[in-house]
Amino acid sequence: MLKKWQDLEIGGINSDSGNSIKKGLNNLEICKKPEFNPELCRNCFLCWVFCPDNAIIIENSMVTGINYDFCKGCGICITECPVTEAQKPLYIKEDKSAL
Amino acid sequence: MEALDGNSAIAEAIKQIEPDVVVSYPQSPSILILEAIALFIANGEMDSEFLNVESDYSAMSTCIGVASSGGRVFTATASQGLALMHEALFIASSLRLPIVIGVTNRTLAAPINFNADHSDSMAQRDSGWIQIFSENSQEAYDNIIQAFKIAENKDVRTPVMVGIDSVVTSNLCENIHIQKNEEILEFENKSNPTYSVLDIENPKTVGSLCASDYFFEHKMNQNNGIENSRKVIKNVGKEFGDRFNRYYGYFETYELEDAEYAVILMSSSAGTAKKAVDEMRKRGEKVGLLKLRVFRPFPYKELRESLSNLKSIAVLDRVLTPGTYGGPLFIETMAALYNLDKRPLVYPYIYGLGGRDITLKHIENIFDDMKMAFDNGKGIPEIKYINLRE
Amino acid sequence: MVVLEELTKKEDLFVSGHGLCPGCGIPIILKLVLRATTHPIVIVNATGCLQISSTRFPLTSWKLNWIHSSSGNAASTISGIETMYKVLKKKGKLQTDTEIKFLAIVGDGGTNDIGFSSLSGAIERGHDFVYLCYDNQSYANSGGQCSSASPIGTSTSTTPTGKILPGKLQYRKDITRIIAAHKLPYVAQAAPWNWEDLYTKAGKAFNIEGPAYLNVLNPCPKTWGIPSDKSIELTRIAADTCIWPLYEIDGDNNIKLNYKPENKLPVTEWLKKQDRFEHLLNIENKWIVDEIQNEVDKNWNRLIYNEKKGINN
Incomplete structure (x- = not known):
């Protein structure tokens, strides 16, 4: 429900700080989104620091997955992952159904 | 003091x-x-x-x-x-x-x-x-x-x-x-x-x-x-x-209660206008002044109450807004009065640009012009420029 | 030595759900800068990509006090806030005992062009704030027009490459150097690829009393014409070609180069990976590439010389 003008705060300020994480842009289908294999990950956290959308999930100091609500599929995490190509824990899954 | x-x-x-x-x-x-x-x-x-x-x-x-x-x-x-x-x-x-x-x-x-x-x-x-x-x-x-x-x-x-x-x-x-x-x-x-x-x-x-x-x-x-x-x-x-003991409202009225003709303006020229009203009152003319203090918010309702019974009014704008019919004070006053059944005729004047003087004589002339126009059948007021060489 | 794992444990003050483009560098820069102090931060954000993408009412990605006033006045708006903070502190009317830090975040257009006098004035007055310029070398928010931070030869929407013109004809302003001439307590140039360097510099900027200026190269996949996954890599190439040297200058005028590439790459390595410079690789534009290389070399040699001699500019 959109608010009426009478219900806005003075000056149109927004006191619901950080609410985009609850209601913001999500599930954007812009690009192909990466997959994550925890067995191959060395937990260097470079994917975390270079993710523009805070979509790398970290639990107990381990990378455990990708938050697809916010991942826009930019692919920086794959490119910046220092593990050699064949062993990368982050990769794009080939979409066989498209073939 | x-x-x-x-x-x-x-x-x-x-x-x-x-x-x-x-x-x-x-x-x-x-x-x-x-x-x-x-x-x-x-x-x-x-x-x-x-x-x-x-x-x-x-x-x-x-x-x-x-x-x-x-x-x-x-x-x-x-x-x-x-x-x-x-x-x-x-x-x-x-x-x-x-x-x-x-x-x-x-x-x-x-x-x-x-x-x-x-x-x-x-x-x-x-x-x-x-x-x-x-x-x-x-x-x-x-x-x-x-x-x-x-x-x-x-x-x-x-x-x-x-x-x-x-x-x-x-x-x-x-x-x-x-x-x-x-x-x-x-x-x-x-x-x-x-x-x-x-x-x-x-x-x-x-x-x-x-x-x-x-x-x-x-x-x-x-x-x-x-x-x-x-x-x-x-x-x-x-x-x-x-x-x-100094009271303020949206505007100050001066000899307006029984006036038939009035001038509206803002700021320092009000001193001159008051003097002109005094001079004309001495001669028995029913003239008055409204000095607007608050331009925003524009007090259109209160102006209606104060101005509706006049025969005609001159609005003196100390600004030239090129390409408009009169200055902002004139336009807003007109808008405030237009929907009334009985309303005065309103004359647009531009004066005082860049510090150009406005004198007692100028204001007296404005009142005289308004009165003459009213007596000779109304006509549509055109913009007049006070103390401009033309 | 900063351990990334430790940074992951700090709270995100700029959260997900913003609308910045895939591969944009701004949130990466913010992630590091906002973690560089434990103090509460009040932000003034000028009009630009970040402002419009993070505050679309009724949503906001900010978990701290944030204000936008215009494109050219972030530094003067923050001057007023910081002054009021000092007044309340002096009068003992602050609601908190914790010291508050002030951060202005502005793009290169708001820094080099329309907000330049505002920034210069705020630094001259000595307000205690950090000014972060995210420099993507164009007016990216309005679609990628030429700014005075756009390098020579760049094809932008207002300096397009045509049959007779090869893109922008002027050199970019060296804004870090211009700001350093104000002789303020701290000036630094950084880039997100070297996250540790950026984080450390932001920490210094917050800790220092008085104005501090950070100029951070911000990769923009859209206006640079690069794949979104290459944005961090491009900033690394910018350092390896010495297009974007990482350095800092302290209040005593000591200049320090924070990264010296082992193999300095030719500028073509930087140019050839971006659509905005594609035309420069045509033979008729070789003179521009030569000029760019010449300028980059001169600037790099100047920085090395100044570091050795302890000269600021």
């Missing part, structure tokens, strides 16, 4: 109000207000931070910073300076920040000129600011003191610009009443800000991007502040009068 020019009267009011911050950028002649304040601070007579910034645009932006942090702030400007603030003025009003500025009303270049007219404030009439105009030093002092109380009212939270005519009011001395410091402090009684970006316990996003789904609602929220100010301006003017 103290002999003070308009600039010094404003500086005196600011000394007593003692805002948290005073922001300064030089424009003539408003810089004299800021110089006087700087000297008060240098002598330890008032305790405000004084910031010398690098442009009028930055001056208004700095005021926005102070006010959004819950502070009381003042600056003064004129002419090109107010024009350069233009963009930031809209932001101040839509963020509902109770900033007060003094404007020594001066014309806009080109050509450059340092004397009075209302081009600068009139160019900002849609900026969302409350606009109050002062006739003389006493009103300049009184209006600044009321301005803070109006701006900071919790239902208003809208910035105020107080105008005085450049040079004729800003630089000429008159005897005025200055209230005692404690009287002013008691009158002002600053309320808590609606929000402050320094309130780190309650983080806020101030100045969001709004798309078409919310922009209209935001503007209405802003408009609500200036609409609420109508009542507050009236109440503050009355309270000021009850305390200090």
Whole structure:
């Protein structure tokens, strides 16, 4: 429900700080989104620091997955992952159904 | 009583109000207000931070910073300076920040000129600011003191610009009443800000991007502040009068009750107009004056009540808005009266640009012309220019 | 030595759900800068990509006090806030005992062009704040027009490559150097690829009393014409070609180069990976590439010389 003008705060300020994480842009289908294999990950956290959308999930100091609500599929995490190509824990899954 | 020019009267009011911050950028002649304040601070007579910034645009932006942090702030400007603030003025009003500025009303270049007219404030009439105009030093002092109380009212939270005519009011001395410091402090009684970006316990996003789904609602929220100010301006003017015996409303009427013809204008020329009314009354002419004090919010309902019974009125605008039928004061007065069943004929006059004199004789001629036009069958009024070589 | 794992444990003050483009560098820069102090931060954000993408009402990605006033006045708005903070502190009216830090975040247009005098004035007055310029070398928010931070030869929407013109004809302003001439307590140039360097510099900037200026190269996949996954890599190439040297200058005028590439790459390595410079690789534009290389070499040699001699500019 959109608010009426009478219900806005003075000056149109927004006191619901950080609410985009609850209601913001999500599930954007812009690009192909990466997959994550925890067995191959060395937990260097470079994917975390270079993710523009805070979509790398970290639990107990381990990378455990990708938050697809916010991942826009930019692919920086794959490119910046220092593990050699064949062993990368982050990769794009080939979409066989498209073939 | 103290002999003070308009600039010094404003500086005196600011000394007593003692805002948290005073922001300064030089424009003539408003810089004299800021110089006087700087000297008060240098002598330890008032305790405000004084910031010398690098442009009028930055001056208004700095005021926005102070006010959004819950502070009381003042600056003064004129002419090109107010024009350069233009963009930031809209932001101040839509963020509902109770900033007060003094404007020594001066014309806009080109050509450059340092004397009075209302081009600068009139160019900002849609900026969302409350606009109050002062006739003389006493009103300049009184209006600044009321301005803070109006701006900071919790239902208003809208910035105020107080105008005085450049040079004729800003630089000429008159005897005025200055209230005692404690009287002013008691009158002002600053309320808590609606929000402050320094309130780190309650983080806020101030100045969001709004798309078409919310922009209209935001503007209405802003408009609500200036609409609420109508009542507050009236109440503050009355309270000021009850305390200090100088009463203020949206406008002052002079010999208007039984008048058939009237002149409407703003600021310093009201002195001349009052004198002209006196002279004509002596000759038995039923003439009067309405001096508008508050241009924004425009008091259209109250003007209807005061003007509807007149035969005709002349609206004197001290600004030329090229390509329009009369100046802003004329247009707004016409709009206020048009829907009445019985309404006076309204004549548009332009006068006083760049400090051009208006004399008793000019005003008497206006009354005579109006009367003659009325007696000879109305006709459609055309714009007339007072004291212009043509 | 900063351990990334430790940074992951700090709270995000700029959260997900913003609308910045895939591969944009701004949130990466913010992630590091906002973690560089434990103090509460008040932000003034000028009009630009970040402002419009993070505050679309009724949403906001900010968990701290944030204000926008305009494109050209972030530094003067923050001057007012910081002054009011000092007034409240002096009068003992602050609601908190914790020291508050002030951060202005502005793009290169708001820094080099429309907000330049506002920034210069605020530094001259000595306000205690950090000014972060995210420099993507164009007006990216309005679609990628030429700014005075756009390098010579750049094809932008207002300096397009045509049959007779090869893109922008002027050199970019060296804004870090211009700001350093104000002799302020701290100036630094950084880039997100070297996250540790950026984080450390932001920490210094917050800790120092008085104005501090950070100029951070911000990769923009859209206006640079690069794949979104290459944005961090491009900033690394900018350092390896010495197009974007990482350095800092302290209040005593000591200049320090924070990264010296082992193999300095030719500028063509930087140019050839971006659509905005594609035309420069045509033979008729070789003179521009030569000029760019010449300028980059001169600037790099100047920085090395100044570091050795202890000269600021």
